[in-house]
Amino acid sequence: MRNNPIEQVLESALNGVQLRVEIVDDLRYCGAWLEREPATRHGAFHLIGEGRCVIEATGLDGPVVLEAGDLVMFPHGSGHLLRAADACAPVATTDPDPGYTSMLCGEFTFLIGTHNPVLRALPDCVIVRARDGGEAFAHLAAILVSTSRRGGLGRQVMLNTLAASLFILAVCEYTTQSGDPRGLFAGLADPRIARVLQAIHARPEEDWSMARLADLAGMSRSAFAERFATLLEIPPMQYLAQWRVSQAWHLLQNRRLSVAAIAEQLGYKSEPAFRKLFKRLTGIGPGKVRAGEGRGEP
Structure with missing residues (x-):
């Protein structure tokens, strides 16, 4: 039973978001590469499976290095740039660089669009680090990446369902870690x-x-x-x-x-x-x- 009013409101809001998530690409890059993603009417996200890359986007102070297990979301469909990480870019992990970067790319929409309180409360760009997201987040991200590598019946349905759950975990992580909440999250504070x-x-x-x-x-x-x-x-x-x-x-x-x-x-x-x-x-x-x-x- 949930007695905390913040938990009650957040869960009711997340339960009512009428969220649709779809994995649209499973990409692998090697060497020097760059992808410009234009602004869209739907949200977008990228989950780094292996390796690392750099993300540049509105709302970030500058280029940010993403590593395996990190998730970046663009709730309002902001345009952004992804590119190969420079050899001198700082990394927080001691894991060896596999020499390539893989990522799952997806899209998400809310069935009531801009009137959704969760969507309105999210910034242009949200990054959840694998090392900060908690055990459940890291485990679910790993299952999502592993599932993408398998074939078989129902694979796309499983990917979309897992990605929706990962989105919910990412939103919950953002609400607890954000130093400057806005909208619904500011009201709950x-x-x-x-x-x-x-x-x-x-x-x-x-x-x-x-x-x-x-x-x-x-x-x-x-x-x-x-x-x-x-x-x-x-x-x-x-x-x-x-x-x-x-x-x-x-x-x-x-x-x-x-x-x-x-x-x-x-x-x-x-x-x-x-x-x-x-x-x-x-x-x-x-x-x-x-x-x-x-x-x-x-």
């Missing part, structure tokens, strides 16, 4: 705002008002509204609406629930009002999401 986030995530159907949320935080309405918006970069009632819509997107996958029932389950007394809000925030109606037309790019 403030005990008063964390209480409000816990309530919103646990009971989105309640008739929340600014006054109720401020009382829960133990603050005046004006102070609460300013603090919440400063940390999460979005007003409290807008965050509530977006969280409800993210839950609605998930519930729409259950065809036994009508749109009216989903609206009522999330605290909306009017189905038309819910439909209007859903389309305004996602750019697509609930019926089209149910029909499988949603692509996660509101």
Whole structure:
């Protein structure tokens, strides 16, 4: 049982991200090489299997050497450059250089796109070192690399599932190690705002008002509204609406629930009002999401 409000909110947010991950390349380089990756509408990541390389990207202070087991993610699809590591580049490991570099490359998308609180809270570039990610992270990364080397039925499905789990571990590692959290992670670092986030995530159907949320935080309405918006970069009632819509997107996958029932389950007394809000925030109606037309790019 999770009693820590931070854990409860983070797990509910990660459970509701509607994440799709796909391994798209298994690459091997030798000698001098360079790859320019353009900006994309989806997230991208690279897991170094063997050897080492250099990454250059917006959000980094300069070129960074990546080693075997390291993961680099670009949650917002930022363009970046990968190249061979210079012979004089500093390395933290004592493992011998195999003379080549291998890496798994993948893409990920969130089915509710930019309205996802986890995505909004992540920076342009996240690096998780094999030596810092913990035993579970290192073990899962090794299984992912090993699976990529095998053939057989179900290989792609296994790779995608393992990569999704590695992404979740990387996000959890980032939340504990980041010295400058933003968005959802910044809000969870403030005990008063964390209480409000816990309530919103646990009971989105309640008739929340600014006054109720401020009382829960133990603050005046004006102070609460300013603090919440400063940390999460979005007003409290807008965050509530977006969280409800993210839950609605998930519930729409259950065809036994009508749109009216989903609206009522999330605290909306009017189905038309819910439909209007859903389309305004996602750019697509609930019926089209149910029909499988949603692509996660509101």
